[in-house]
Amino acid sequence: xxxxxxxxxxxxxxxxxxxxxxxxxxxxxxxxxxxxxxxxxxxxxxxxxxxxxxxxxxxxxxxxxxxxxxxxxxxxxxxxxxxxxxxxxxxxxxxxxxxxxxxxxxxxxxxxxxxxxxxxxxxxxxxxxxxxxxxxxxxxxxxxxxxxxxxxxxxxxxxxxxxxxxxxxxxxxxxxxxxxxxxxxxxxxxxxxxxxxxxxxxxxxxxxxxxxxxxxxxxxxxxxxxxxxxxxxxxxxxxxxxxxxxxxxxxxxxxxxxxxxxxxxxxxxxxxxxxxxxxxxxxxxxxxxxxxxxxxxxxxxxxxxxxxxxxxxxx
Numbered sequence: 001x002x003x004x005x006x007x008x009x010x011x012x013x014x015x016x017x018x019x020x021x022x023x024x025x026x027x028x029x030x031x032x033x034x035x036x037x038x039x040x041x042x043x044x045x046x047x048x049x050x051x052x053x054x055x056x057x058x059x060x061x062x063x064x065x066x067x068x069x070x071x072x073x074x075x076x077x078x079x080x081x082x083x084x085x086x087x088x089x090x091x092x093x094x095x096x097x098x099x100x101x102x103x104x105x106x107x108x109x110x111x112x113x114x115x116x117x118x119x120x121x122x123x124x125x126x127x128x129x130x131x132x133x134x135x136x137x138x139x140x141x142x143x144x145x146x147x148x149x150x151x152x153x154x155x156x157x158x159x160x161x162x163x164x165x166x167x168x169x170x171x172x173x174x175x176x177x178x179x180x181x182x183x184x185x186x187x188x189x190x191x192x193x194x195x196x197x198x199x200x201x202x203x204x205x206x207x208x209x210x211x212x213x214x215x216x217x218x219x220x221x222x223x224x225x226x227x228x229x230x231x232x233x234x235x236x237x238x239x240x241x242x243x244x245x246x247x248x249x250x251x252x253x254x255x256x257x258x259x260x261x262x263x264x265x266x267x268x269x270x271x272x273x274x275x276x277x278x279x280x281x282x283x284x285x286x287x288x289x290x291x292x293x294x295x296x297x298x299x300x301x302x303x304x305x306x307x308x309x310x311x312x313x314x315x
Contacts, residue, residue, distance in 0.1 A: 001054040004045065006078065011042070012102055013079030018142045020100040024049050036267050037142050052089065052098050059087040067091065073167055086167055103169040111155040114148055115277050123279060124148075127226075127259055128156050134221040134256045136208075136243075138233040139263040144275050145230040146170065148263065149204055152228060156202055164191040164216075165206035176200075192216035196223060205229040214246040221256035235301070236262045236280040237288060254289050258282060264301050266308070267315040276304045 008031070012020055017033040017040075024030075029048040032039045056063050059072030071088045084103040089096065111125045127135055135152075137145045146169050153161055153175065166180035166188075176198075178191050188205065189212040195203060196219075203220050205213060208231045221227045233239045239260040243253050262278045278301040280288065308314045 001047075001050055004048065005051065005054065005076075008042070009076055009078035009083065009102075013081070013083070015040075018102060020102075022052055022055075022098045022100070023095065024052055025095045034142055036273055037140070037265050052096050055087045055098060055100060056089060059085075061087070061089060084167075084169070084171065103167065104171070109147060109151050111151050114151055114275065116274055120277050120279060123259070123281065124152060125155060128152060130226050130258055132221060132224045132226055132256070133258040134217060135226070135228045135258050136239045136260045137228075137230045137263065138236070138239045138261065139265075143263050143265045145263065146206070148275070149228055149230060153202065153204060159201040160199070161202045161204065162195045162198065162200040163204040163206065164188060164195060165204075169206065188213035189216045192220055196220060196225070200225060202226045202228065207231065208243070208246070211247050214243055214248050218248055218252060218256060222252070233262060236260045236278045238262075240288070254285065257285055260285070262301055264305065266305065268313055269315050271315070276301055276308070278304070
């Protein structure tokens with residue numbers, strides 16, 4: 001199993017896969033990799049059904065508690081780099097489904113090359129001149145939200161930067177990175193409270209998933225800190241709705257919001273990957289607040305992707 005897993009990890013690194021999906025039913029096993037947001041099936045070999053229990057062991061999961069979802073982490077070398085891996089497992093009615101996420105298989109780009117549009121890159125870089133406020137990134141799983149966040153952090157020179165993540169996806173020596181651990185009560189609100197005592201210039205919250213994280217982000221932005229985070233939403237405007245659904249007062253949210261964006265990772269005709277961004281800046285946020293239109297971004301994702309397809313730029 002060690003050699004088989006090594007072969008899969010080497011392949012995943014070469015193909016720049018973000019996840020390896022394993023679905024087992026009895027003696028049958030299906031293996032897929034998510035590459036550029038698309039699932040690609042991998043040819044299986046005899047004995048591959050033993051991969052799931054082997055990954056359970058490596059990730060420190062309880063092999064006797066198959067009835068409840070479990071998640072664990074471990075590290076492994078592949079492709080000349082040390083990979084940080086997270087294994088999530090669910091089992092039910094004779095089948096097991098495991099997802100091995102490669103947390104650091106994306107090269108962190110810089111803020112000058114996040115978008116194909118120079119105007120958007122310039123906007124992202126300008127955000128780092130803000131002394132406080134909240135910047136939100138949204139988009140589908142695997143669209144590069146974490147890459148965008150870390151690219152901005154890389155651009156911030158001479159700043160004291162803390163991150164609060166669950167899990168830590170990309171390790172950076174110049175950052176102070178804190179790992180959430182719900183089992184011991186170290187949740188987002190507690191982590192953010194502790195970080196604020198250290199007076200950071202920038203706080204990055206890996207993902208706003210619940211009320212604790214949402215209110216923690218609001219509190220940090222309200223107390224003179226620049227906060228960057230991601231949230232699940234399918235458009236820039238829906239980032240606002242999602243925060244309000246988590247209980248954040250609308251007025252207080254608008255007081256701290258600097259920019260919200262939604263992104264989509266696409267494969268160009270030349271085989272390269274590119275991220276398209278829908279961005280609502282301060283002016284558009286003010287317009288949206290006043291008129292409550294569904295979307296007021298000048299360049300919506302749908303408009304950009306339609307133009308790219310019609311122009312023959314997308315694969």
